[in-house]
Amino acid sequence: MPQVTDHGGGVRSIEVPIPDNPLGNTLVYVVDTDRGPVLIDTGWDDPASWDALTEGLTACGTAVAEIHGVVITHHHPDHHGLSAKVREASDAWVAMHAADIAIVRRTRETRPGRWFTYMADKLTAAGAPEEHVAPLRTARSRLPGLTPALPDREIVPGELLDLAGRRLRAVWTPGHTPGHVCLHLEERHPAQLPGNGRLFSGDHLLPRITPHIGLYEDPDDDSEPDPLGDYLDSLERIGSLEPAEVLPAHLHAFTDAPSRVRELLDHHEERLTGLLTLLSTPLTVWQVARRMEWNRPWADIPYGSRNIAVSEAEAHLRRLVKLGRAEQVPGSDPVTYTVV
Incomplete structure (x- = not known):
């Protein structure tokens, strides 16, 4: 049986496994409303994940057929993956922020080959060696998350969601994705903890770990957003x-959100300062990524995770450029960055 936790006040969480991922699982929250249970996120689209979700709902005293609605914090497949199956089994509505709905629509409509070509070009421009890029040039299978459910409701930042008997307000928190939202349950904490209600934080605010902040990938958009600045x-x-309490999508619930926010702000400032030291010599994005500190040595980082690391390195470099602390070296190809 999956791990189910009762957080009190009509809120429970189900640990839904993520296949082959060190995070282990997604915490899917079940929120009681006067019209039936509502899920916050759903987990990865995988048979074992589906079994864990349905068995967890049974342990919560309900069933997938009774789900009234699904609120998605962001479009990533470990959060949005099972939305289509839940909707099919229950006729529940599915809600997401407009910016991430646009991503879902685009990924559904874009041919897989277009994505692989785009990724190969991005890595080449970042200075990745050809032996790393080559597999993308011949890839044919679809990436996870390219056929997710298209949401049928839009989450509007600042507004209360239509949950009968509950006060759940959407807070737009771009950075991890353009349309990431946290959800503020504006109700007294069931254990009377001091503070202002509870926060379903998705991947925005996590204990012990920092969420990935990379570039917002869009093959048809040449703009240069600043996701780290947004975050x-x-x-x-x-x-x-x-x-009073934070209910994140991974790991465990925790208190003292302001202290965790300060830790994350300090972490990214330290990382930006460290990059400036590296950039005393002009470096490509790939070279920066190889030199940055990760949770394991570069040689031990799997192929896909290296691509994520390169994206995060470029997001940090883009932030330094926007702050006027670094710049691109004119005429460099691939582009190199240096300290100002």
């Missing part, structure tokens, strides 16, 4: 809410 601004907004 840092979003952290400040969440810290000011001062919730």
Whole structure:
């Protein structure tokens, strides 16, 4: 049986496994409402994950057929993956922020070959060696998350969601994705903990680990967003809410959100400062990624995770450029960055 935790006040969580992922699982929250249970996220689209979700709902005293609605914090497959199956089994509505709905629509409509070509070109421009890029040039299978359910409701930041008998307000927190939302349950904490209700934080605010902050991938968009800047601004907004408890999508619930926000702000400032030291010599994005500190040596990082690391390195470099602390070296190909 999957691990089910009762958080009190009509809120429970189910640990839904993520296949072949060190995170282990996604915490799917079941929120009681006057019209039936509502899920916050659903977990990865995998048979074992589906079994864990349905068995967990049974342990919660309900069933997938009774689900009234699904609120998705962001479009990643470990959160949105099972939405289609839940909707098919229950006729539940599925809600997401408009920016991430646009991503879901685009990924459903874009041919897999277009994505692989785009990724290969991005890595080449980042200075990745040909032996790393080559597998993408011949890849044919679809990537996970390219055929997710298209949501039928839009989450509007600042507004209460239509949950009968509950006060759940959407807080837009871009950074991890363009449309990531946290969900503020504006109700007294069931254990009377001091603070302002509870916060379903998705991947925005996690204990012990930092969420991936990479580039917002879009083959048809040449703009240069600043996801790290978005994330840092979003952290400040969440810290000011001062919730009594944070219910994240991974690991475990925790208190003292302002302290965790400060730790994350300090972490990214230290990382940016460390990059400036590296950039005393011009480096490509790939070279920066290889030199950055990760949770394991570069040689031990799997292929797909290296691509994620390169994206995160470029997001940090883009932030330094926007702050005027670094710049691209004119005429370099692939582009190199240096300290100003």
